[in-house]
Amino acid sequence: MNRFDVAIIGGGLAGCSAAFHLSKRGASVALLERGRCGAQASGVNFGGVRRQGRHPAELGIAQRSHALWKDLARLIGTDGEFRTTGHLKLARSPDEMADLEAYRETARTFDLELELLDTKSLRARYPYLGQAAQGGSFCPGDGQANPRIVAPAFSRAARALGATVLENTEVVHGRRDDGDFRLELASGQNIRARRLLNMAGAWGARIAAWFGDIVQEGVMAPNMCVTEPLPQFIGPALGVCGGDVYIRQVPQGSVIFGAGYGLADRDRVFARPLADVTAAGARLAVSIIPRLADALLVRTWTGIEGTMPDGIPVMGPSPSTEGLFHAFGFTGHGFQLGPAAGAVMAELALDGETPTEIGALAFTRFNRSSTATRTGC
Amino acid sequence: MVEARIVIIGAGPAGMKAALSLVEAGHRPVVIDEAQRSGGQVYRRPSPAAERSPRALYGFEAARAQRLHQGFDAIADFIDYYPETLIWNAEGRTLDLLYNGQNQRIAWSHLILATGAMDRIIPVSGWTLPGAYTLGAAQIALKAQAVGIGQSVVFFGTGPLLYLVAYQYAKAGITVKAVLDVSAFRQSVVALPQLLTGGRTFAKGLFFLAWLRARRIPVLRGITPVEIVAGTDQAVAGITIRTAGGKLRHFDCSGVGFGYGLRSETQIADLLELEFAFEHNHRQWLPVSDDNGRASTCGVYLAGDGAGILGADAAELTGRRAALVLRFDLGETELAAEIDTLSARLNAMRPFRHALDHVAFAFPERLARNVPDDVIICRCEGLRAANIRQMARDTEEIDLNRIKAFTRLGMGRCQGRVCVAAATAVLAGAATDMSSTGRYRCQAPVKPVPLRAFLGGCDEQV
Numbered sequence: 001m002n003r004f005d006v007a008i009i010g011g012g013l014a015g016c017s018a019a020f021h022l023s024k025r026g027a028s029v030a031l032l033e034r035g036r037c038g039a040q041a042s043g044v045n046f047g048g049v050r051r052q053g054r055h056p057a058e059l060g061i062a063q064r065s066h067a068l069w070k071d072l073a074r075l076i077g078t079d080g081e082f083r084t085t086g087h088l089k090l091a092r093s094p095d096e097m098a099d100l101e102a103y104r105e106t107a108r109t110f111d112l113e114l115e116l117l118d119t120k121s122l123r124a125r126y127p128y129l130g131q132a133a134q135g136g137s138f139c140p141g142d143g144q145a146n147p148r149i150v151a152p153a154f155s156r157a158a159r160a161l162g163a164t165v166l167e168n169t170e171v172v173h174g175r176r177d178d179g180d181f182r183l184e185l186a187s188g189q190n191i192r193a194r195r196l197l198n199m200a201g202a203w204g205a206r207i208a209a210w211f212g213d214i215v216q217e218g219v220m221a222p223n224m225c226v227t228e229p230l231p232q233f234i235g236p237a238l239g240v241c242g243g244d245v246y247i248r249q250v251p252q253g254s255v256i257f258g259a260g261y262g263l264a265d266r267d268r269v270f271a272r273p274l275a276d277v278t279a280a281g282a283r284l285a286v287s288i289i290p291r292l293a294d295a296l297l298v299r300t301w302t303g304i305e306g307t308m309p310d311g312i313p314v315m316g317p318s319p320s321t322e323g324l325f326h327a328f329g330f331t332g333h334g335f336q337l338g339p340a341a342g343a344v345m346a347e348l349a350l351d352g353e354t355p356t357e358i359g360a361l362a363f364t365r366f367n368r369s370s371t372a373t374r375t376g377c
Numbered sequence: 378m379v380e381a382r383i384v385i386i387g388a389g390p391a392g393m394k395a396a397l398s399l400v401e402a403g404h405r406p407v408v409i410d411e412a413q414r415s416g417g418q419v420y421r422r423p424s425p426a427a428e429r430s431p432r433a434l435y436g437f438e439a440a441r442a443q444r445l446h447q448g449f450d451a452i453a454d455f456i457d458y459y460p461e462t463l464i465w466n467a468e469g470r471t472l473d474l475l476y477n478g479q480n481q482r483i484a485w486s487h488l489i490l491a492t493g494a495m496d497r498i499i500p501v502s503g504w505t506l507p508g509a510y511t512l513g514a515a516q517i518a519l520k521a522q523a524v525g526i527g528q529s530v531v532f533f534g535t536g537p538l539l540y541l542v543a544y545q546y547a548k549a550g551i552t553v554k555a556v557l558d559v560s561a562f563r564q565s566v567v568a569l570p571q572l573l574t575g576g577r578t579f580a581k582g583l584f585f586l587a588w589l590r591a592r593r594i595p596v597l598r599g600i601t602p603v604e605i606v607a608g609t610d611q612a613v614a615g616i617t618i619r620t621a622g623g624k625l626r627h628f629d630c631s632g633v634g635f636g637y638g639l640r641s642e643t644q645i646a647d648l649l650e651l652e653f654a655f656e657h658n659h660r661q662w663l664p665v666s667d668d669n670g671r672a673s674t675c676g677v678y679l680a681g682d683g684a685g686i687l688g689a690d691a692a693e694l695t696g697r698r699a700a701l702v703l704r705f706d707l708g709e710t711e712l713a714a715e716i717d718t719l720s721a722r723l724n725a726m727r728p729f730r731h732a733l734d735h736v737a738f739a740f741p742e743r744l745a746r747n748v749p750d751d752v753i754i755c756r757c758e759g760l761r762a763a764n765i766r767q768m769a770r771d772t773e774e775i776d777l778n779r780i781k782a783f784t785r786l787g788m789g790r791c792q793g794r795v796c797v798a799a800a801t802a803v804l805a806g807a808a809t810d811m812s813s814t815g816r817y818r819c820q821a822p823v824k825p826v827p828l829r830a831f832l833g834g835c836d837e838q839v
Contacts, residue, residue, distance in 0.1 A: 298790055
């Protein structure tokens with residue numbers, strides 16, 4: 001069989017979750033992944049599962065995802081090592097502390113239970129922090145998980161429900177005629193589907209362009225580092241205002257930190273960490289947690305992530321093509337958002353609408369700006 | 378950035394010979410090596426506090442070792458030599474080093490990779506006990522520190538190193554309780570015609586065996602290791618094996634050394650993004666090279682056991698050849714004839730090496746694939762064979778990098794250098810093609826680096 005109710009391009013976390021949610025509702029689904037499910041940004045990211053600090057346009061979907069994360073074990077048979085450790089965002093100056101206070105107001109309607117900590121209470125509660133940290137905002141419901149296992153687990157759960165998961169399967173072109181999408185595979189075969197979900201991450205804009213939806217999508221490769229296992233001491237996932245470093249300690253004891261960007265080559269599907277970025281990241285991590293100076297770095301890694309010019313993903317119907325829906329360019333936010341992004345896309349494909357607020361993520365926000373740019377020239 | 382240099386990685390026989398050949402032509406190479414002193418594993422020199430005579434250290438190879446060491450010492454003023462320096466990353470045409478506790482970078486114009494090899498192990502119950510070492514580690518203890526791994530020791534596994542280490546230990550006055558070889562005697566008989574082409578090397582092997590037997594040290598062939606047994610102190614107290622005849626036998630000892638041949642260290646080649654191919658002869662992925670040792674990236678040359686196990690004598694030849702080919706590429710075209718002669722000599726050594734490593738002391742494939750479920754494969758992460766097999770079944774995966782992602786296999790301090798050979802065999806299971814498990818990718822750092830190394834602020838040039 002090569003005709004499906006829905007075809008999904010991209011086996012990242014969001015795409016795998018979409019396949020899962022569609023299969024659960026009985027739709028016939030083909031998930032097409034060029035490499036392996038969860039091998040790029042979904043599988044190699046930091047593993048932070050936080051709502052705190054999210055753009056207001058993302059908070060609706062972040063809240064929905066939060067509920068799914070807590071229910072992961074029941075849904076897909078693994079909890080993905082999700083732990084509600086809380087997320088502590090640190091301020092390194094009075095201005096940044098003011099930003100944290102302002103964010104608490106912005107997010108008030110979303111019930112994140114943010115708790116602001118002054119220098120004294122921060123030191124008392126997290127004595128391992130260095131002098132750089134002057135205050136913080138704690139979100140108790142946020143947490144962390146193991147990115148390497150979540151997307152593959154969603155894809156296996158989808159497969160168990162009947163989804164056709166085709167890995168190592170590259171779609172080289174797609175078009176819509178006679179009301180059907182026709183996807184041409186690198187193997188020469190074709191796949192047909194009534195609806196198409198473009199969830200191709202850093203390659204999403206290229207697929208959108210096949211249908212005349214034009215947007216500039218950037219690319220980044222967050223530079224990730226991990227130490228040898230250390231006795232548990234950190235607790236919450238740590239971030240900073242400005243986001244230039246983030247740190248967490250995994251259940252097995254290793255401390256993961258990310259800072260800066262490695263090399264990302266979208267055309268070769270190749271990414272690697274860079275030594276000078278690793279070195280700068282180590283200095284930042286030690287400035288937050290001085291005792292890390294004596295830890296051993298054992299591994300560095302990265303993966304390719306798509307970025308949008310305004311720093312939030314595209315999600316919603318195609319402006320040009322009926323039955324086509326986009327969700328890509330997650331700009332580093334896709335791990336936490338992924339489970340709900342898949343649920344929302346499944347609803348869009350089957351119902352044409354979703355109860356989750358995604359209006360501010362619509363593709364059309366770029367159509368307007370690109371027209372403006374053209375007029376300006 | 379300072380001027381790009383000719384850099385040699387490794388100061389074993391291949392790296393030392395390469396340095397000599399470059400200095401001959403007036404070049405001033407940079408030689409970077411992890412060890413405190415030159416010599417590599419095979420001609421490792423003791424730390425100054427543990428000096429012994431070359432004869433005691435290297436036996437038959439004393440003259441050869443002395444010649445190499447003296448040659449290398451003599452060019453000290455004509456090279457830039459960085460001992461105790463870890464190359465933790467390679468990126469484009471630069472190397473990142475851990476030198477004097479600090480992170481540093483060096484640019485290269487030409488690079489000779491002589492990264493050497495390490496033991497290939499097959500886990501057996503008890504292999505993580507204190508007192509259990511690889512054969513290579515047992516040898517390092519003796520050569521570098523003049524200590525043994527126990528007062529009474531058993532060596533097991535297979536390969537020429539098994540007999541050499543046993544001989545060296547016995548010679549040093551340590552009680553060798555037994556030498557237990559998984560290879561059967563008939564394998565040596567089958568390999569005999571090719572082994573005879575090995576001349577001097579083969580004769581040494583026969584000598585070690587005769588020497589051990591003459592001292593009534595039991596040498597058993599065709600055995601299967603069953604368990605390294607712990608004493609009350611949770612350290613090695615003995616080993617139980619099954620003999621070729623199928624009987625269980627136990628040997629008391631306070632240390633065991635084991636290994637199943639060597640595998641090339643290819644992490645830096647991987648970080649350099651060289652092309653690799655699976656070499657069935659060597660049972661591992663190796664950087665590809667042309668007939669004269671040029672790697673797939675222009676300006677990179679492969680030498681020594683890091684490019685496939687050929688042994689110390691061949692390492693000297695490939696080291697010299699790498700330097701000559703480099704000089705040829707810089708314009709000394711008159712070296713062509715000598716390069717051809719070296720390549721011909723190397724090719725002539727291959728049948729012996731093949732007979733040695735793949736017939737007489739063949740890697741015991743079945744033993745590796747059938748490691749019992751309760752045996753630890755990845756000691757850093759505490760993974761047993763059963764965990765790996767279970768994950769492979771649950772996810773229908775045999776790709777090493779996927780299994781790594783799911784189980785943490787190889788994510789600890791060794792970064793897979795110790796465990797991946799065994800994990801590959803366990804994953805391959807019944808599959809006939811070992812390459813079907815994919816290539817385990819190296820990620821920097823090659824070996825652990827303290828974060829403190831990055832705090833210096835400025836990443837100075839070496």
